[in-house]
Amino acid sequence: MSVGLEHYLVLSAVLFAIGLYGALSKRNTIAILLCIEIMLNAVNIALVAFSRYVAPEMLTGHVFAIFIMAVAAAEAAVGLAIIMAIYRRKGTVDPTDIDSMKR
């Protein structure tokens, strides 16, 4: 069986699930950011695979992937800025200690 659309979609689902597990179970905010980047990459793989196999001459999936990369760059910058601000004020990056909105 030669490699087709399903292979890329399953790979994308596996990478997304690994990132989801990490994002839900980590006790370090920066590790959670790393896992979110894995999830965004998995979505990009699925979009580019759809673009290649379903509509190869349109390239719409490529366009979506480029916008996801732009949003991911913005997300990483703002996320790290928020982590820096919290670290300066509280001296921790553990999300279980950052609970001031729960009280």
Add this chain to the structure above:
Amino acid sequence: MALDFAFWLLAIVSVAAALAVVLLRDVFRAALALVLCFIMVAGLYVTLSADFLAAVQILVYVGAISILLILGIMLTRDVQRGSLSNKLRFPALLVALLFIGTTIFAVFNTPWGVSAGAPVEPTTATLAGRLFGENGYILTVEIAAVLLLAAIIGAIVLVREK
């Protein structure tokens, strides 16, 4: 069949690198595994004949985002005892496995209208036409530019010393 071999190699190494990101206790090593995962994803774009996206992946993810994340790890290094798991570990594993199961079920039970057309190569000119040409995504490009500007200003405001 060189493409099939390349796909399996890239897929196995990228999944192993992603697992290393999640399972390694040292956050710095996890970030290095993430860089490997990004490079493998760029290789997957090459196997999908997305040459422009592969170059953008190397430039933006491997070049910029991973350096930003490693900088963040180094600035918060003195408090962390590594990236341990919290007590949601088993529910999270359950959610991830459920996600894989439902997605694979949906993938293999959907009639994808796979087209036999040859992929566009090189993609750069066609992609530029889609982004900036008539009936394209030019408004979205401008919104993305405003979003990036807002993100930069927001990041500066957040980390500025009072």
